[in-house]
Amino acid sequence: MGRKLLLANDHVEGIRSYEVYRKHGGYASVEKALKTMSPEAVVEEVKISGLRGRGGAGFPTGMKWSFLAKPEGVPRYLVCNADESEPGTFKDRYLMERIPHLLVEGMITSSFALGANTSYIYIRGEYFYVSRILEQAIAEAYNNGWLGKNILGTGYNLDLYVQVGAGAYICGEETALLESLEGKRGNPRIKPPFPAIAGLWGCPTVVNNVETIAAVVPIVNDGGAEYAKLGIGRSTGTKLISASGNINNPGVYEIELGVSVDEFLNSPEYCGGMANGKRLKACVPGGSSVPILPDYLVTKTISGEDRLMTYESLADGGFVSGSMLGSGGFIVYDEHQCIVRNTWNFSRFYHHESCGQCSPCREGTGWMEKVLHRLEKGMGNMDDIDLLVEVAGKIEGNTICPLGDAAAWPVAAAIRHFRHEFEYHVKHPEKIKDPKHGHKEPIMPVRPVVTA
Amino acid sequence: MSAQIHGTQHFNETLREKLAFSAEGLETIKKLMSRYPEGKHKAALIPVLHVAQAEFEGWLSPEVMDLVAVTMNLQAIEVFEVASFYSMFNLKPIGKCQLEVCRTSSCWTRGADDIIEYIGKKLNIREGETTPDGMFTLKTVECLGSCGSAPMLQCGAEYHENLNPEKVDALIERYRAEGTRKNYTDLEYKNTR
Numbered sequence: 001m002g003r004k005l006l007l008a009n010d011h012v013e014g015i016r017s018y019e020v021y022r023k024h025g026g027y028a029s030v031e032k033a034l035k036t037m038s039p040e041a042v043v044e045e046v047k048i049s050g051l052r053g054r055g056g057a058g059f060p061t062g063m064k065w066s067f068l069a070k071p072e073g074v075p076r077y078l079v080c081n082a083d084e085s086e087p088g089t090f091k092d093r094y095l096m097e098r099i100p101h102l103l104v105e106g107m108i109t110s111s112f113a114l115g116a117n118t119s120y121i122y123i124r125g126e127y128f129y130v131s132r133i134l135e136q137a138i139a140e141a142y143n144n145g146w147l148g149k150n151i152l153g154t155g156y157n158l159d160l161y162v163q164v165g166a167g168a169y170i171c172g173e174e175t176a177l178l179e180s181l182e183g184k185r186g187n188p189r190i191k192p193p194f195p196a197i198a199g200l201w202g203c204p205t206v207v208n209n210v211e212t213i214a215a216v217v218p219i220v221n222d223g224g225a226e227y228a229k230l231g232i233g234r235s236t237g238t239k240l241i242s243a244s245g246n247i248n249n250p251g252v253y254e255i256e257l258g259v260s261v262d263e264f265l266n267s268p269e270y271c272g273g274m275a276n277g278k279r280l281k282a283c284v285p286g287g288s289s290v291p292i293l294p295d296y297l298v299t300k301t302i303s304g305e306d307r308l309m310t311y312e313s314l315a316d317g318g319f320v321s322g323s324m325l326g327s328g329g330f331i332v333y334d335e336h337q338c339i340v341r342n343t344w345n346f347s348r349f350y351h352h353e354s355c356g357q358c359s360p361c362r363e364g365t366g367w368m369e370k371v372l373h374r375l376e377k378g379m380g381n382m383d384d385i386d387l388l389v390e391v392a393g394k395i396e397g398n399t400i401c402p403l404g405d406a407a408a409w410p411v412a413a414a415i416r417h418f419r420h421e422f423e424y425h426v427k428h429p430e431k432i433k434d435p436k437h438g439h440k441e442p443i444m445p446v447r448p449v450v451t452a
Numbered sequence: 453m454s455a456q457i458h459g460t461q462h463f464n465e466t467l468r469e470k471l472a473f474s475a476e477g478l479e480t481i482k483k484l485m486s487r488y489p490e491g492k493h494k495a496a497l498i499p500v501l502h503v504a505q506a507e508f509e510g511w512l513s514p515e516v517m518d519l520v521a522v523t524m525n526l527q528a529i530e531v532f533e534v535a536s537f538y539s540m541f542n543l544k545p546i547g548k549c550q551l552e553v554c555r556t557s558s559c560w561t562r563g564a565d566d567i568i569e570y571i572g573k574k575l576n577i578r579e580g581e582t583t584p585d586g587m588f589t590l591k592t593v594e595c596l597g598s599c600g601s602a603p604m605l606q607c608g609a610e611y612h613e614n615l616n617p618e619k620v621d622a623l624i625e626r627y628r629a630e631g632t633r634k635n636y637t638d639l640e641y642k643n644t645r
């Protein structure tokens with residue numbers, strides 16, 4: 001049983017309410033930080049902890065915080081990114097719904113560290129009911145003196161608001177989020193300047209994921225060094241993993257980074273193995289944007305080592321035979337799922353969610369969706385497969401924000417590992433007429449990938 | 453659309469009298485606009501559009517968007533460009549209960565297609581259509597962050613998870629009996645799990 005830092009109390013009855021949360025040690029990090037530490041000392045602890053951004057990019061949080069510009073007389077902002085929209089990811093919703101005060105506490109402590117006096121939690125519109133839960137928690141925090149003017153008599157002021165979006169995946173990209181928060185279309189901004197210099201309304205701003213901000217609470221409580229003891233190498237601490245797909249126990253799990261993928265997938269403590277006794281076919285370990293892994297590369301790396309749930313181990317082998325930890329959206333596919341159909345599904349998602357600002361992404365995602373649809377419906381030809389690779393290659397790296405890359409990678413990886421299945425769709429159009437043709441597709445024998 | 457064509461200054465005065473926010477809605481809008489620094493009240497636009505959509509039958513007509521522009525002291529085009537960007541804002545009328553079924557990967561692996569087909573057959577409508585009685589609209593949407601309890605659908609503020617035909621039947625029956633419009637902003641949230 002791994003140690004839990006964020007979800008240790010998630011099954012305590014009534015933990016959603018202020019009284020119960022407080023009784024279980026809640027708001028201790030605010031007391032400690034505001035009364036005994038300087039803002040710089042809090043930033044230093046976060047640096048020592050080695051905490052990396054939990055939204056997907058994995059950028060060191062302490063470093064991000066230290067980039068924040070501090071010009072005289074200009075307000076600074078902390079914005080929490082709760083626009084969780086990556087397919088396969090639902091950990092932030094779970095955390096906010098179960099323990100809303102943990103996020104509120106993290107926001108207060110983090111805002112203090114950054115010198116922000118106004119902070120916003122930007123939550124996706126579909127989570128409207130979760131925003132109500134957060135608003136309730138914030139009201140309780142105000143009533144008990146944790147928010148507002150002169151918190152704990154220290155002279156520190158903070159106002160915290162929940163801002164609701166209206167359905168746009170792109171608003172999870174930090175500059176698009178800021179545009180949306182300002183009441184505009186969610187078009188990502190050209191960087192630089194980075195938000196740390198010119199963010200919300202042109203002021204220095206830090207944007208952090210829900211889980212990142214929640215992790216600041218145990219880091220301040222126990223010290224950064226204690227947090228860094230968990231995990232392996234540069235993957236320190238714990239991570240929330242959203243497990244879904246054809247497994248026995250879908251749900252949100254807090255793991256210590258470094259658990260093996262095999263254990264995570266098969267242990268009854270976590271996913272509990274494949275559902276209905278079927279065979280594993282593929283796994284997307286970090287949300288829809290990361291490369292898909294075929295069965296033989298899920299629990300082992302190409303060099304035969306055990307694959308671990310860490311930033312480094314999941315990326316082992318690069319894009320040839322590896323993937324990424326990303327946001328921790330762990331989607332598992334059994335032998336009856338059609339990879340072509342799934343890739344089309346992802347492409348449709350990215351086409352739908354492209355903001356339309358950059359031509360390669362706006363047009364390219366549409367092309368990929370159409371070509372994949374053609375293949376899936378048995379109307380494709382062999383050239384289409386190479387055409388997809390070509391289009392994906394032309395989107396990648398040619399867009400303002402990473403949505404273009406996120407759309408291109410899953411397609412490129414699916415063809416890299418499952419080319420035989422795309423070819424099968426071209427060769428046997430009559431067999432794939434049935435929408436459930438995934439059940440009949442032959443599973444190819446394992447073919448080792450030759451690394452360059 | 454008229455929101456594109458005429459600016460706030462040309463706002464139709466008679467229409468304005470006919471179309472107005474409730475006192476409660478105006479109060480909420482005032483509160484929303486006060487959450488930002490001086491002069492940055494445009495930031496309240498998305499939350500205000502949610503209020504407007506809930507007050508005016510679940511969709512944003514050009515007239516409603518004009519009303520929002522006047523209320524917030526913005527140009528009509530500023531409202532329209534935002535309303536047209538986000539998928540939760542309906543620019544066409546919808547039924548009282550919009551069933552938004554997730555169709556993205558995790559839900560698909562657990563039978564979202566079957567659920568969509570089942571609802572379509574049961575209500576005799578296709579995706580994007582509304583039943584003749586104006587009660588239900590069927591919409592397919594992208595990932596709603598409920599992958600661990602797939603398949604799922606959202607209706608107003610409610611998430612309905614781990615769906616199967618029986619649950620869908622019960623849900624539609626309940627909505628028919630209640631007969632009320634379901635909005636994202638509905639205060640009361642009933643967790644169905």
